[in-house]
Amino acid sequence: xxxxxxxxxxxxxxxxxxxxxxxxxxxxxxxxxxxxxxxxxxxxxxxxxxxxxxxxxxxxxxxxxxxxxxxxxxxxxxxxxxxxxxxxxxxxxxxxxxxxxxxxxxxxxxxxxxxxxxxxxxxxxxxxxxxxxxxxxxxxxxxxxxxxxxxxxxxxxxxxxxxxxxxxxxxxxxxxxxxxxxxxxxxxxxxxxxxxxxxxxxxxxxxxxxxxxxxxxxxxxxxxxxxxxxxxxxxxxxxxxxxxxxxxxxxxxxxxxxxxxxxxxxxxxxxxxxxxxxxxxxxxxxxxxxxxxxxxxxxxxxxxxxxxxxxxxxxxxxxxxxxxxxxxxxxxxxxxxxxxxxxxxxxxxxxxxxxxxxxxxxxxxxxxxxxxxxxxxxxxxxxxxxxxxxxxxxxxxxxxxxxxxxxxxxxxxxxxxxxxxxxxxxxxxxxxxxxxxxxxxxxxxxxxxx
Amino acid sequence: xxxxxxxxxxxxxxxxxxxxxxxxxxxxxxxxxxxxxxxxxxxxxxxxxxxxxxxxxxxxxxxxxxxxxxxxxxxxxxxxxxxxxxxxxxxxxxxxxxxxxxxxxxxxxxxxxxxxxxxxxxxxxxxxxxxxxxxxxxxxxxxxxxxxxxxxxxxxxxxxxxxxxxxxxxxxxxxxxxxxxxxxxxxxxxxxxxxxxxxxxxxxxxxxxxxxxxxxxxxxxxxxxxxxxxxxxxxxxxxxxxxxxxxxxxxxxxxxxxxxxxxxxxxxxxxxxxxxxxxxxxxxxxxxxxxxxxxxxxxxxxxxxxxxxxxxxxxxxxxxxxxxxxxxxxxxxxxxxxxxxxxxxxxxxxxxxxxxxxxxxxxxxxxxxxxxxxxxxxxxxxxxxxxxxxxxxxxxxxxxxxxxxxxxxxxxxxxxxxxxxxxxxxxxxxxxxxxxxxxxxxxxxxxxxx
Numbered sequence: 001x002x003x004x005x006x007x008x009x010x011x012x013x014x015x016x017x018x019x020x021x022x023x024x025x026x027x028x029x030x031x032x033x034x035x036x037x038x039x040x041x042x043x044x045x046x047x048x049x050x051x052x053x054x055x056x057x058x059x060x061x062x063x064x065x066x067x068x069x070x071x072x073x074x075x076x077x078x079x080x081x082x083x084x085x086x087x088x089x090x091x092x093x094x095x096x097x098x099x100x101x102x103x104x105x106x107x108x109x110x111x112x113x114x115x116x117x118x119x120x121x122x123x124x125x126x127x128x129x130x131x132x133x134x135x136x137x138x139x140x141x142x143x144x145x146x147x148x149x150x151x152x153x154x155x156x157x158x159x160x161x162x163x164x165x166x167x168x169x170x171x172x173x174x175x176x177x178x179x180x181x182x183x184x185x186x187x188x189x190x191x192x193x194x195x196x197x198x199x200x201x202x203x204x205x206x207x208x209x210x211x212x213x214x215x216x217x218x219x220x221x222x223x224x225x226x227x228x229x230x231x232x233x234x235x236x237x238x239x240x241x242x243x244x245x246x247x248x249x250x251x252x253x254x255x256x257x258x259x260x261x262x263x264x265x266x267x268x269x270x271x272x273x274x275x276x277x278x279x280x281x282x283x284x285x286x287x288x289x290x291x292x293x294x295x296x297x298x299x300x301x302x303x304x305x306x307x308x309x310x311x312x313x314x315x316x317x318x319x320x321x322x323x324x325x326x327x328x329x330x331x332x333x334x335x336x337x338x339x340x341x342x343x344x345x346x347x348x349x350x351x352x353x354x355x356x357x358x359x360x361x362x363x364x365x366x367x368x369x370x371x372x373x374x375x376x377x378x379x380x381x382x383x384x385x386x387x388x389x390x391x392x393x394x395x396x397x398x399x400x401x402x403x404x405x406x407x408x409x410x411x412x413x414x415x416x417x418x419x420x421x422x423x424x425x426x427x428x429x430x431x432x433x434x435x436x437x438x439x440x441x442x443x444x445x446x447x448x449x450x
Numbered sequence: 451x452x453x454x455x456x457x458x459x460x461x462x463x464x465x466x467x468x469x470x471x472x473x474x475x476x477x478x479x480x481x482x483x484x485x486x487x488x489x490x491x492x493x494x495x496x497x498x499x500x501x502x503x504x505x506x507x508x509x510x511x512x513x514x515x516x517x518x519x520x521x522x523x524x525x526x527x528x529x530x531x532x533x534x535x536x537x538x539x540x541x542x543x544x545x546x547x548x549x550x551x552x553x554x555x556x557x558x559x560x561x562x563x564x565x566x567x568x569x570x571x572x573x574x575x576x577x578x579x580x581x582x583x584x585x586x587x588x589x590x591x592x593x594x595x596x597x598x599x600x601x602x603x604x605x606x607x608x609x610x611x612x613x614x615x616x617x618x619x620x621x622x623x624x625x626x627x628x629x630x631x632x633x634x635x636x637x638x639x640x641x642x643x644x645x646x647x648x649x650x651x652x653x654x655x656x657x658x659x660x661x662x663x664x665x666x667x668x669x670x671x672x673x674x675x676x677x678x679x680x681x682x683x684x685x686x687x688x689x690x691x692x693x694x695x696x697x698x699x700x701x702x703x704x705x706x707x708x709x710x711x712x713x714x715x716x717x718x719x720x721x722x723x724x725x726x727x728x729x730x731x732x733x734x735x736x737x738x739x740x741x742x743x744x745x746x747x748x749x750x751x752x753x754x755x756x757x758x759x760x761x762x763x764x765x766x767x768x769x770x771x772x773x774x775x776x777x778x779x780x781x782x783x784x785x786x787x788x789x790x791x792x793x794x795x796x797x798x799x800x801x802x803x804x805x806x807x808x809x810x811x812x813x814x815x816x817x818x819x820x821x822x823x824x825x826x827x828x829x830x831x832x833x834x835x836x837x838x839x840x841x842x843x844x845x846x847x848x849x850x851x852x853x854x855x856x857x858x859x860x861x862x863x864x865x866x867x868x869x870x871x872x873x874x875x876x877x878x879x880x881x882x883x884x885x886x887x888x889x890x891x892x893x894x895x896x897x898x899x900x
Contacts, residue, residue, distance in 0.1 A: 264786020336714020
């Protein structure tokens with residue numbers, strides 16, 4: 001099989017030769033998701049040329065649906081307003097709304113005017129929902145029927161809309177006011193007697209999401225109930241869309257990415273790393289770096305405070321990076337495990353007691369082992385057994401202290417309704433650096449009598 | 451709505467009262483996924499009592515399918531072999547295989563003997579696949595038909611197996627040797643003329659996975675092609691199972707959890723945090739902690755090497771934690787973003803050049819800002835402008851150096867076929883700690899002329 005890289009080189013060659021016919025033939029054969037991988041390194045102008053080389057709107061609409069919304073919006077902006085309008089109409093409505101939301105306001109207005117009135121209304125309604133809500137990820141392309149319809153009539157109705165609906169594996173039953181009455185799976189429908197009214201076949205206490213529910217809650221609903229799609233209702237309980245299972249993978253991946261970036265000690269990028277400009281990376285990272293520097297600045301004060309001791313016993317300073325490093329490492333291990341367990345709903349606030357016990361015990365065991373190793377290292381360095389003892393005792397205390405702080409802090413943040421993932425490895429490191437030094441020199445004072 | 455905690459209290463009260471009838475009524479109303487949340491804090495004995503209080507095997511089988519395989523195996527082990535066999539037969543085969551794999555070998559043998567021969571064969575075959583492969587997560591409960599069957603006959607065939615198949619949204623077409631010929635969606639089937647042979651309706655170049663493919667690759671296949679299920683074939687291309695879309699969310703979550711735990715600086719737990727005993731947590735974390743201590747031990751040697759300077763200019767040592775801390779923070783930010791971008795296939799090995807340029811530039815900008823801030827801090831501490839200058843220059847160099855190392859290392863590991871997530875925040879911190887100190891004292895030597 002051809003790799004993406006080989007494919008990319010072939011396409012670049014054809015682009016250079018301006019060989020439209022060959023390009024068209026090549027592109028006709030690849031899937032939208034392959035196209036997306038192919039063009040990650042291409043400039044917006046090159047992407048536009050590729051998209052122009054295939055004439056079918058349907059193909060282009062499929063590709064735009066898979067591209068990152070910003071990338072798709074870049075392309076839409078290069079088109080005349082009427083062409084842009086046609087293309088947005090051709091796309092799946094939920095994807096179109098995401099792209100639409102990325103367009104500059106003036107241009108969005110212009111394009112909207114060129115669209116069919118009902119399509120325009122649908123699009124601007126969808127684009128108005130927060131992007132990370134049920135409304136923001138739903139599609140209005142579903143099949144809804146009345147409860148008095150018979151099973152065979154429902155199949156006929158389905159046949160008519162099969163092309164446009166995002167999933168026809170569920171049929172939704174609504175009343176005259178469009179309120180959701182129940183849901184019916186396609187297999188239930190086709191495996192039933194033709195003359196049965198769908199009202200008798202449907203499941204009437206269907207799970208649903210509200211338009212403003214968080215996308216993560218919708219994802220949990222779909223995975224918990226093993227659904228192919230979940231209906232979304234507005235404040236009057238009217239059915240306004242569905243979220244399908246294939247959107248869920250994206251939601252889960254995006255949430256995991258956010259947590260990982262936070263845990264690494266920066267704010268989430270929200271767009272792909274590849275497309276993130278240097279300025280954005282700096283804006284997401286520098287504030288945290290400054291905050292951590294300022295928060296950590298007291299370490300210098302602690303060291304200055306204990307200046308006399310470190311002049312008297314200079315060997316103490318040799319171990320500073322090792323001690324603060326180990327404290328940071330224990331904290332980082334604990335925080336990562338705990339924040340993840342909280343993200344997948346395994347640990348809640350009420351679990352604070354056993355979490356604390358567990359982590360403190362782990363800290364004690366690891367602290368004991370590390371103390372022995374530290375004694376060995378001090379011996380090896382030839383700094384005298386007194387200093388070795390101070391280092392060993394300190395490292396044991398630091399292990400327990402770090403594990404405890406790292407166990408409690410994410411739970412407290414959750415209580416304060418702050419994302420627990422902001423207690424990143426860097427934050428916990430900074431926190432235990434200075435306190436660790438304080439423990440170190442205090443222990444030294446007591447044991448060395450200086 | 452009742453919270454899990456309230457539900458838990460109610461159940462505990464009923465357990466204490468040994469009120470079987472009330473327990474049964476309560477449990478009949480809750481979903482399997484709710485049951486799982488409910489019993490996370492319960493002892494195996496309590497879980498067994500709850501499961502016993504409902505008589506239907508089907509309900510118990512559903513619950514066991516949702517429980518963590520180890521937890522389900524705990525319960526299975528309390529049953530007589532014939533009851534255990536019945537229950538495993540009742541479960542979805544892929545779930546049953548996961549549970550079966552957790553049973554002690556002797557007991558597994560005994561239970562297998564009590565099962566129907568074909569169910570026993572199916573189960574032991576499934577349990578033999580690596581748990582993280584396509585074979586390990588697939589189910590053999592699919593619908594396969596011959597290409598000469600007509601559409602209406604296929605619907606009749608479907609009706610017969612609808613109860614047992616995991617998904618009937620796809621029908622697979624196989625030849626006499628069980629080799630996969632094509633796939634047909636249910637909606638295609640019901641929306642076609644009754645007399646059409648399914649061979650004419652099917653898509654013949656269906657995507658498929660091989661049994662030993664990694665589960666992550668299968669997940670990408672399903673999400674890239676927007677499928678509800680993907681067929682799995684053995685080495686002779688015979689259809690042996692399907693992986694359905696609802697398994698994918700679990701795969702993606704498990705992979706993200708692994709990455710987060712690695713990035714935090716420990717080996718993945720592989721079981722839920724809640725169920726992880728203290729011994730396991732220590733085994734996963736302590737080796738890394740020791741490795742990092744030993745790897746970081748050279749920091750003491752560096753400090754000892756520069757002992758004369760730190761005695762002469764004791765103020766230099768005040769900034770050690772701040773400098774190593776900032777280096778570690780920059781490294782942690784870079785590594786987290788990059789490892790995640792690699793996990794979602796956004797960055798490959800061949801991207802090393804632009805990644806390096808991007809991160810180095812970010813490092814330069816952040817380094818310049820941090821240098822100014824460091825100057826201010828030195829001023830505040832009153833250590834003299836010479837030392838301030840040394841600190842500022844060092845912090846700038848460290849920012850660039852950390853960003854560069856953190857950008858390149860994950861890519862090199864990938865090249866060596868090691869999971870890039872092992873370059874955790876702690877690893878990068880340890881790496882840049884000692885080198886940072888070396889840069890610091892060398893700069894001091896040059897500028898302060900000591």
